[in-house]
Amino acid sequence: MLQKFALAVKTKTIEFFAEEDEEEEEERAVGVDDSDACPAPEEVITGQRVVVLRPDPAPGPDPETLAAAALAGLSSFQAAYLHLQTAHSPFVSDAVRSADRAAVSHLRRLSELKRLYLSAGPGPSPSLTSALPLSFLLEAQVLDNQDLLRIFEALVDRLQSDIDRKDAEAAVLEKALADLDGAGVQLADRLERACMPAEERVESLxxxxxxxxxxxxxxxxxxxxxxxxxxxxxxxxxxxxxxxxxxxxxxxxxxxxxxxxxxxxxxxxxxxxxxxxxxxxxxxxxxxxxxxxxxxxxxxxxxxxxxxxxxxxxxxxxxxxxxxxxxxxxxxxxxxxxxxxxxxxxxxxxxxxxxxxxxxxxxxxxxxxxxxxxxxxxxxxxxxxxxxxxxxxxxxxxxxxxxxxxxxxxxxxxxxxxxxxxxxxxxxxxxxxxxxxxxxxxxxxxxxxxxxxxxx
Known part of the structure; x- marks a missing residue:
């Protein structure tokens, strides 16, 4: 935007000085001296053009920018809601309050974005242009990336919890396997005694x-x-x-x-x-x-x-x-x-x-x-x-x-x-x-x- 503004100012300045050069050449052609060209203070100067320098108007809102901002807001709300669910199991009051505040903040941002878009109408709107500067998109992208990181952290915690649960189940199964092995040894002994001759079986009892x-x-x-x-x-x-x-x-x-x-x-x-x-x-x-x-x-x-x-x-x-x-x-x-x-x-x-x-x-x-x-x-x-x-x-x-x-x-x-x-x-x-x-x-x-x- 600054670069466009500089180019516009430079162009207008070049045009202004070009017109002054043309007027000086015409005066010299008719033999007007510099002293005659300067009018008296009480004289009215005619034929002079006044140039007002204005920057180019800012471009209208880019639909892609609005869509990216909306998607970033939705992604941020999704991450906040995931944190809110995670904080309930097990229940941690501080984490629940923090996640709730974050979710409400993202909802408000999405609501404000919707309000501005609807009030602007289909054409360009200065209010929407001022409400959605370039920094808004960058900030939304940063927040989106941060929320993605928090989502990944929550997923890692959940996966670690699943790993711990599986380890506990594996320990229980190992104990059950050891018990079954012991029972198998006892059954093997009983089978061995059952296969003994009748006389030896009676003696063992x-x-x-x-x-x-x-x-x-x-x-x-x-x-x-x-x-x-x-x-x-x-x-x-x-x-x-x-x-x-x-x-x-x-x-x-x-x-x-x-x-x-x-x-x-x-x-x-x-x-x-x-x-x-x-x-x-x-x-x-x-x-x-x-x-x-x-x-x-x-x-x-x-x-x-x-x-x-x-x-x-x-x-x-x-x-x-x-x-x-x-x-x-x-x-x-x-x-x-x-x-x-x-x-x-x-x-x-x-x-x-x-x-x-x-x-x-x-x-x-x-x-x-x-x-x-x-x-x-x-x-x-x-x-x-x-x-x-x-x-x-x-x-x-x-x-x-x-x-x-x-x-x-x-x-x-x-x-x-x-x-x-x-x-x-x-x-x-x-x-x-x-x-x-x-x-x-x-x-x-x-x-x-x-x-x-x-x-x-």
């Missing part, structure tokens, strides 16, 4: 730890049944000390409450009777072990153990009353709750009929007895799956205490007192829970010690 775990569960259920029975005896007015003396005569109990161990012994020894018989028969009419093939005996016993462990004993007694397990329960219950005990325990005052005489769901001992009997039944089947068969033993009364084969049933018993040489070794008062020989491993028998000097 039958360990001392498995038998000891089932035995501990059996002892827990036996204690539960004993507590229920003792509560019924207390409600019936029984003298527990006299009952314990009838079961284990002349035993020196350290505390009066220890008489319950005699009742527990009565239950355990009664339930474990016939444990060393293949069909759990304690009357001497059981099947002889020598008549059974070892592999058949082991496979059959293990199968019965697995099948029975998956059944509910209460449902089994209700749905299969003629099964061997139900016969076992009825026989053991009749042995424990004999008519002498039945006649002195709880009775129905209205009918005079005992609620304990038979193993029926109405008996208060029914559920606890069924659970205990089921656990002892499974333990016996498991014992006969071993080779050699698990042997049961109990300690006779008066035997000196041995920590190898026995453990005291009394909690917190001072074992240092047993091994000290200051007093004679305590004697066994009675066996509470029998012991077992699992191969060459001994599972200790739990006994109550008859010794007035034992400490708790």
């Amino acid at each position: 039958l360990t001392v730890g498995v038998f000891d775990s089932v035995l501990r569960d059996t002892c827990r259920l036996t204690h539960r049944f004993a507590r229920v029975l003792v509560d019924l005896m207390n409600l019936s007015g029984w003298n527990l000390g006299a009952a314990a003396n009838c079961i284990c005569p002349d035993v020196n109990f350290t505390k009066p409450g220890h008489c319950r161990y005699a009742i527990l012994s009565y239950i355990c020894l009664g339930m474990f009777g016939g444990f060393d018989s293949y069909d759990f028969c304690d009357d001497g009419d059981g099947v002889d072990m020598d008549e059974i093939d070892v592999s058949i005996r082991r496979t059959d016993s293990l199968q019965q153990f697995i099948e029975h462990s998956a059944l509910d004993p209460l449902e089994l007694m209700r749905d299969f009353p003629s099964s061997d397990f139900v016969k076992f329960c009825k026989k053991k219950y009749a042995k424990l709750i004999h008519p002498g005990i039945e006649s002195s325990l709880l009775r129905n005052s209205a009918t005079g009929e005992s609620s304990l005489g038979s193993l029926t769901p109405s008996s208060p001992l029914y559920e606890s007895f069924a659970s205990m009997a089921s656990s002892i039944w499974m333990l016996q089947k498991l014992a006969w799956a071993y080779n050699p068969v698990v042997e049961i033993f109990q300690v006779a009364r008066g035997t000196e205490f041995s920590m190898v084969f026995m453990e005291t049933i009394v909690p917190k018993f001072d074992k240092l007192h047993i091994d000290s040489g200051t007093a004679p070794r305590p004697k066994v008062g009675f066996t509470v829970v029998p012991g077992f020989h699992v191969g060459k491993t001994v599972i200790q028998s739990r006994v109550y010690l008859d010794d007035s000097e034992q400490t708790l």
Whole structure:
């Protein structure tokens, strides 16, 4: 624009001086002197031309310039709106306010551009020309480039966020893969054991730890049944000390409450009777072990153990009353709750009929007895799956205490007192829970010690 203005001024100056030269030549041709040519001050000078110098008018607005400005404004608004969306997730209040102000500013710029264009009309307009100088286009281009940079930064941040999320997902998948690898190793081990010969597969399952775990569960259920029975005896007015003396005569109990161990012994020894018989028969009419093939005996016993462990004993007694397990329960219950005990325990005052005489769901001992009997039944089947068969033993009364084969049933018993040489070794008062020989491993028998000097 400055260059055009300079060219215009130069042209007008050349024309002005050219006209003056022509006039001087004409005056010299007619012989007019310089002194005559200068008029007096009061004379009117005629024939003189006045030239007014004006710059060329600015060109009208270029449609391409207007379109570029509008596009730059739209691009800037798009970038500001993208920043506004990004600031909402996660929500950053300062960033939201800044992006909102930028978006509003760009909208105002576009609105002003639209207003100026509509007010100018189709032809050139000085107001629009003054409102859209060259610097406006340059500024719009600079802002457009800055907004593009901000868009790229936002895209980079979003891509980095996606990368972090993918890394987290990859870490989770790696952990899942490691877990699957571990599960695959376990399945491979199980498959290897499943492909073993039957004899080797049974040997891998039958360990001392498995038998000891089932035995501990059996002892827990036996204690539960004993507590229920003792509560019924207390409600019936029984003298527990006299009952314990009838079961284990002349035993020196350290505390009066220890008489319950005699009742527990009565239950355990009664339930474990016939444990060393293949069909759990304690009357001497059981099947002889020598008549059974070892592999058949082991496979059959293990199968019965697995099948029975998956059944509910209460449902089994209700749905299969003629099964061997139900016969076992009825026989053991009749042995424990004999008519002498039945006649002195709880009775129905209205009918005079005992609620304990038979193993029926109405008996208060029914559920606890069924659970205990089921656990002892499974333990016996498991014992006969071993080779050699698990042997049961109990300690006779008066035997000196041995920590190898026995453990005291009394909690917190001072074992240092047993091994000290200051007093004679305590004697066994009675066996509470029998012991077992699992191969060459001994599972200790739990006994109550008859010794007035034992400490708790």
